[in-house]
Amino acid sequence: MSLGLALAVIGAAIAALAGVGSGIGVGIAGEAAAGVIAEDPKKFGQTLVLQALPGTQGIYGLLMAFLILTKIGMLGGTPVDLTWTQGLYLLACGIPVGVVGIWSAIAQGKTVAAGIMLIAKRPGELAKGMIYGAMVETYAVLALLISFLMYNAIQL
Amino acid sequence: MNRLSVIGLQEEKDSLFEELMEFGAVELNDQSEKLLTKEWAQIAGRDGNEDEVSILDGHLSQVQAVLDMIDRFDTAKRPLLAVRKEVSRQKYEELLGSAKEAESEVGRLYALCERWNDAQTEQNMIQSAQASLMPWTAYDLPLELRETRNVYVRCGVIPAVADEEALRQQISEVSKESVLTVLGRDQEQQYLNLLYMKADAGSIMDILKTFGYAEAQFKDMTGTVSENLKKLDEQLEDVKKRQKELEEDFRRAAAEKERIQCYYDTVIVRRDKAKVSERLLKTKQAFYFDGWLPQNCKEQAKKILDAHDCWYEITVPDKGEETPILLQNASLVTPFETVTDLYSMPSSQEIDPTPIFSFFYFLFFGMMFADMGYGIILSGVCFAGLKLFKLEGLAYKLVKMLAFCGISTFIWGLLFGSFFGNIITVVSESFFGHGITISPLWFDPISDPMKLLVFSCIIGGIHLFIGLGIKAYLLIRDGQVLDAVEDVFVWYALLIGIVLLLFGGSIVPGRPDITGVLTEIGKWLAIIGAAGIVGLRAVRGKGIGRAVGLWNLYGATSWLGDVLSYSRLLALGLASAVIAQVFNALGGMLGHGIIAAIGFVIIAVIGHAFNFFINALGTFVHASRLQYVEFFGKFYEGGGTPFDPLKKNTKYVKIVKEEKL
Structure with missing residues (x-):
């Protein structure tokens, strides 16, 4: 295996690390949700919707990791012989979605946890809680976009 | 919305409000402020019926307790969704039978409820006594x-x-x-x-x-520990048996459930009617109320009021007066009121933004979800839901909106060539040996994302410009033409100018003569716009406020952020498409043959279900966000109070007119 290929795989690994943030974020939201359900089990659906929001960063990470692995032929193909420059380039592609994903998912987890508290007191305000969460998500979406545009610009 | 004031005779009160509740389009205002003024206080007093309201409230909670008990022990299957059942007036009377009988039935069942609860308490006491005796089982002297x-x-x-x-x-x-x-x-x-x-x-x-x-x-226990434990066991058995019998009673009462539900609704209506009095003023012979009435219900309301010999006045509210808000839109647009509802009702000074953004919502949702397969599922499930369940209110609107959005999702899927990702290609390659690809009607965003990014930003720019245009409309409507120029039109000039200046060269490639003109126009538009933003403030402002225009000009940078925010249309569209492909590829890795095919189906079903839910949620949230933050940010504040008319607010049955069934 060439150094370039290894670097590209590291890039995929970094992208997939966004899941760390999602795990923590979803966990934070879940703790808050369970507390609310203890008082009012009818709010399960609403809290679940909010809890799912920080989960997307992990999916964006998975997406990018998968794209990189497919491009270098690690999934169902023959591995491409990359130069180390190409490998480094693909590593860079993984960084935005991975790094931004980790912190934005944690922050989003805290935001939706607050949103869950909000619907505990005011059940009609689910949409507003969701929008606050979506404000945080924006940056994960932008990071995914940049990762993707970088990835798309290189032809092997 | 029209303002309505009515004076009527006390003897007509009951029948009038019965009819107004049926009519369901008159909101009553609180009158307590009027009594603070001398003129009103001299001639009229506050009506009110708090005693009856509290008695009925108490009764309602009893009926609710009975219904809860029946639900708890009734083994019959419950419907998936709790929706109000539509019945005709006649059927309703049949179901209810005589209200007196229903009341005594509820009384009987409520007594059973209490006995069941007592038995539960007793059971707890016995169990705790048992628990406290357990450690002493080895002690064989009498206590x-x-x-x-x-x-x-x-x-x-x-x-x-x-x-x-x-x-x-x-x-x-x-x-x-x-x-x-x-x-x-x-x-x-x-x-x-x-x-x-x-x-x-x-x-x-x-x-x-x-x-x-x-x-x-050991309190007053006598006999040995084991004797006591035995006694307690017997008592426990006895209590449990009693509870079982009571539960059996409730199970039998399940046959009466519909009747009790009807009765519950009857009591609610009676309670609400008693509550009406709180919003009335009265003299010895007459009553007074005022409130709101939607414009298009005027004629019907007149008829009802005439029939009850009322004196009334229907007036148009003063300019700037806050009125309750009722959204009234064409039936295609109505479902999108969900989005407005979830944000905030427009204040009476604003216009209802729903008809304007509903098209964009439709568009954005489809772009971000963009898959023929997902579109079919979403529309199919939602239309089936509408058909099977008589949904009402917000739930109805939401489901219908999603059904429409499914259509949009399908259309964009067609344009981008996506059907459950690339499932057809993968299946045909893995199991039939030669790959078939569906070619997109327009282009595949995964291979040319820049094109979609530009398109997203253009659509976003149009969306934002329309938002700004509404602000201009509102300002001009209110006679603030100069404000409209300063806040909107010079911005149009500046922004269009900048866009032409930067991108004018690439609009018509290969024609330097045209692009040159475009760039030149852009330059002058931008200069005029910027001069307008700084200059108008300098002329119109006072003191230090004259310099604010410079600061406002800096606000142009926020437009960059706003437009780029629409890049999520591309990003989320990619996310749903690529993740669909990920699952297809995972399934495709299993190879060929029957077992691989079964594995493929399992992976595809689970994977696509997951992708569907997570992306439908994300799409809903982000399509809403683009309206709330970017679009509403340009002109909309909200803060109106929703119209809350006097009506039959029943919980279980909805009485409809004969001809509708």
Whole structure:
């Protein structure tokens, strides 16, 4: 295996690390949700919707990791012989979605946890809680976009 | 919305409000402020019927308790969604039978409820008594035996950490005749039985104290522990049997459930009607109220009021007066009121933004979800839901909106060539040997994302410009033409100018003569715009406020952020498409043959279900966000109070007119 290929795989690994943030974020939201359900089990659906929001960063990470692995032929193909420059380039592609994903998912987890508290007191305000969460998500979406545009610009 | 004031005779009050509730389009205002003015206070007093309201509220909670009990023990299948059942007036009367009978039935069942609850309390008490006796099972003397002629018989506990050997030794030092038996121990305590001479009582008590001894409390129990436990067991059996019988009663009462539900609704309507009085003013013979009435219900309302010999006045509210808001849109647009509802009703100074953004919502949702397969599923499920369940209110609108959005999703899927990702290609390659690809009607965004990015930003720019245009409309409508120029039109000039200046060269490639003109126009538009933003403020502002225009000009940077925010249309569209492909690829890796095909189906079903839910949620949230933050940010504040008319607010049945069924 060439150094370039290894670097590209590291890039995929970094992208997939966004899941760390999602795990923590979803966990934070879940703790808050369970507390609310203890008082009012009818709010399960609403809290679940909010809890799912920080989960997307992990999916964006998975997406990018998968794209990189497919491009270098690690999934169902023959591995491409990359130069180390190409490998480094693909590593860079993984960084935005991975790094931004980790912190934005944690922050989003805290935001939706607050949103869950909000619907505990005011059940009609689910949409507003969701929008606050979506404000945080924006940056994960932008990071995914940049990762993707970088990835798309290189032809092997 | 029209303002309505009515004076009527007391004797007509009941029948009038009965009809107005049926009519369901008149909102009553609170009148307490009027009574603070002298003129009103002199002639009229506050009507009110708090006693009846509180009695009926109490009664309602009893009926609710009965219904809850029936639901708890009724084994019959419950419907998936709780929706109001539509019945005709006649059917309703049939179901209810006589209200008197229903009331006595509820009374009977409520008594059973209380007995069941009492039994539950009793059961808890027995169980806790059992738990407290359990550690003493090894003790076989009667509990009431506390002393003989010379000996005290005592039971008690010491902490688990206390040294029982040391205790035994110390006691035997003061009194050889004492007998100490350890009956049992658990994590917290050791359970002791102690026999000692009456003469030694004082010194033994002193020793016990140092070991943290506490006397056991058996209250008034007699007989041995095992006898008591047996007795308690029998009591428990008995209580459980009684509860079972009561539960059986409730199960039988399930046949009466519909009737009790009808009765519940009857009581609610009676309660609401009694509550109406709180919003009335009265004199000896007459009553007064005022409130709101939607414009298009005017004629019907007049008819009702005339029939009851009322004096009334229907006026248009003053300019700037806050009125309750009722959104009224064409049927295609109505479902999108969900989005407005979830944000905030427009204030009466604003216009309802729903008809304007609903098209964009439709568009954005489809772009971000963009898959033929997902579109079919979303629309299919939602339309089926509408057909099967008589949904009402927000739920109805939401489901219908999603059904429409499914259509949009399908269309964009067609344009981008996506059907469950690339499932057709993968399946045909893995299982049939030659790959088939569906070619997109427009282009595949995965291979040319820049094109879609530009398109997203253009659509976003149009969306934002329309938002700004509405602001201009509102300002001009209110006669603030100069504000409209300063806040909107010079911005149009500046922004269009900048766009032409930067991108004018690439609009018509290969024609430098045209692009040159475009760039030149852009330059001058931008200059005019910027000059307008700074200059108008300098002319119109006062003092230091004259310089604010420069700061406002800096606001142009926020437009960059706003437009780029629409890049999520591309990003989320990619996310749903690529993740769909990920699952297809995972399934495709299994290889060829029957087993691989089964594995593929399993992976595809689970994977696509997951992708569907997570992306439908994300798409809903982000399509809403683009309206709330970017679009509404340009002109909309909201803060209106929703129209809340007097109506039959029933919970279980909805009485509809005969001809509708």
